[in-house]
Amino acid sequence: MAELQQALSMVFAWDILAIVVGASLFGLFMGAIPGLTATMATALLVPVTFFMEPLPAIGAIVSATAMAIVAGDIPGALLRIPGTPASAAYTDEAYLMGRQGKVGQALGINLACSMVGGLIGVAMLAFFSPLIAEFALRFTSDEYFWLALLGLSCAVLVSGSDPLKGVISMLLGLLISMVGMSSVSGQMRFTFDIPGLLGGISILPVLIGLFAVAELLRRIPEVGRISIPRPPTVKKPFEGVGREMWRYKGGGIRSGFLGTLIGALPGAGADIASWVCYAISRKLSRTPEKFGTGHPEGLVSASAANNAALSGAYIPALVFGIPGDTITAIIIGVLMMKGITPGPDVFTNDAVLINAIFIVFLLANLLLLPLGLLAVRSARHILSIPSGVLYPLILLFCIVGAFATNNSMLDVWIMLGLGLLAYLMAENDFPIGPMILAVILGPIIESNFLRSMIKAQGDMLELFDRPIATTLGCLALLVWASIIFSTFWNMRISAHEAGST
Template structure:
């Protein structure tokens, strides 16, 4: 009880509350601009967190992320352009509701169900994370090695239709994580005679480069010619929302729980959660033929799932230091910059901070209602900001943020190089998620493997001599078998599809 009171005192400090509100407004703005994702909003906030205490830094990212996901629904419903990938699953549904004169109802359903899903996710996070942490205290370097490998494996498996490209992206991330001096052996790797690289590549320029710079490069051709159609005015955004939400209350609850569980899978994230829950709602619906015609049932389920997934991703991040998605990977990087290493010990050494994070989550989700309503009312003005003005300001902010890490131009160069690399990969349909997860998990994977080998005198079989380690190792191997089978199946289908064309020629 004393810890909870101390956590409440930390959260309800005027500076923390001001940070939450300011970050929420920023997230609403970024999320409502088509193409600027919640991940980009988070990456742009990272330079500011460099100057904050741990709790305001986490509060800023949590608030901005939740708001950006909800704000991404606005251009989807108004213009049929999803603001964030997590909104893409139900963009057509919301837009068709708007064509029928129910645009306010569509956005109101999105907002209310996002809040409910977010609260369900926070409740599961607050209840299960400490229980999992108690169990995780028994872990040794063997278990952490397999857990990190399992996290990377899952990230590759869910990265897209081509797991091979996901694996290549992951290996590039592992390569970036190995730059510098080994924390176990002291061996210098890939420094190319540059002394600044002895300590490795800082996480901040990596995050900004892979997300913000890559997205700017992708959007560059649109500058000067991107003319969005005028957005309609939204009236009566909560009309009939209570009735719809109550009618599909089972779908809201189911998607809130399932979204949280999907979010806890490394590499999955809110966009995958929303697609899965939308598809499940259609499969279980009594009227599946109405989906895609402006039917609110899929809208209710998917919008509940994507916000719940945000909370779920923090379960492995806080308990094991294994990011559930790219946003929690950024959070882990921020915590490490603050001298806090996520893991089961944080629940005993920083109990007050953990409670404060849970309260911030709840507060950020409750703030969605008033601030989300404000964003819906002001949608026309947000969407009217010209890209030619916005993108150069974002680039300037990125450069300043990367330089501020170590007051080094090398970090700016690394940011730009990685941004160009990420853009090239994205243009060729390589997923970026596995790369950033590998950058975070690489040192955990390598360090724990080397420590286990030192303890076991090089006997690899000792990695599976404990029941938990053997279970995690089996799961990791099964995931890689699934990746190989999926890749071979995809290659076979491609060859079968091209064979008739060659025969016809």
């Protein structure tokens, strides 16, 4: 109880509340602009959090991402342009409701169900994380190696239709993570006699480059060429929302729990959760023929799922240090910059901080309604900002943030180089998710594998010596077998189609 009271006093300090509200408004702005995703908003916040204490830093990112996901629903309902990938699953439903004169109701359902789903996710996060952490205290280097490898493998498996491209993206991330001195052997690798690379590549320029700079490069051709139409005015945003939510309460609650579980899977994330829950809702609906015509049932389920998945992704991130998605990968990077290593020990060594993080999650989701309503009211003004003004300012912010890491121009060049690489990868349908997860998980996989090999004197069968390690190892090998099978199956199909033509 004393720890909870201390956590409450930490969160409800005026400076923490100001940061949470400010970051929420920033997230609403970023999410409402088509193309500026929640991940990009998080990456842009990292340079600011560099100068903060751990709690306000995490509070800023948690608040901004929750708001950005919700704000991504606004251009979807008004313009049929999803603001974030997590909003794409139900963009058509929301837009078609708007064409029926129910745009206010569609956005009201988005806000209310996102809040409900987020609260379910927070409850599961706060309840299950400490229990899993107690179990994880029995882990050795064997279990951590297999768990990190399993997380990376799952990220590759769900990264797209071509697993081979996911593997290549993962290998590039592992290459980046190996630059500098080995944490176990002390061997220098890939430094090219550049003193600035002796300590490895800093995580901050990597994050900004892979997400923010790459997205800007992709959007540059649109500057001055594509004009966003003037959106309609939103009237009565909560009219009939309570009635629709009560009618489809079963689907909303189901999606809240299921979205949390999907979010906890490494590499899945809110966008996959919303698509899966939308599909399940359609499958179980009494009126599946109404889906795709402006039906609120799918909107209720998918909106609840995406914010629940955000909370679920923090379960493996906090308990094991394994990112559930790209946003939690950024969170882990921020915590490491603050000298805090996520894992089961953090629940005992930093119990007050963990409780404070849970409270910030709760506060951020409760703020969705009032601030989301503000964003809906301001949508016409937000969506009218010229991209020719917005994008250069974002690029300038990226450069300043990368330089501030170590006061080094090398970090700026690394950021720009990785941004160009990520842009070229995205243009050729290579997923970025496995790459950033590999940057985070690479050192965990390498250090735990080497420690296990030192203990076992090089006998790799010792990795399967403990029951938990055996289970995780078999799961990881099964995932890799699925990846290899899928790759050869796709190659066979491609060869057959080429032969038939």
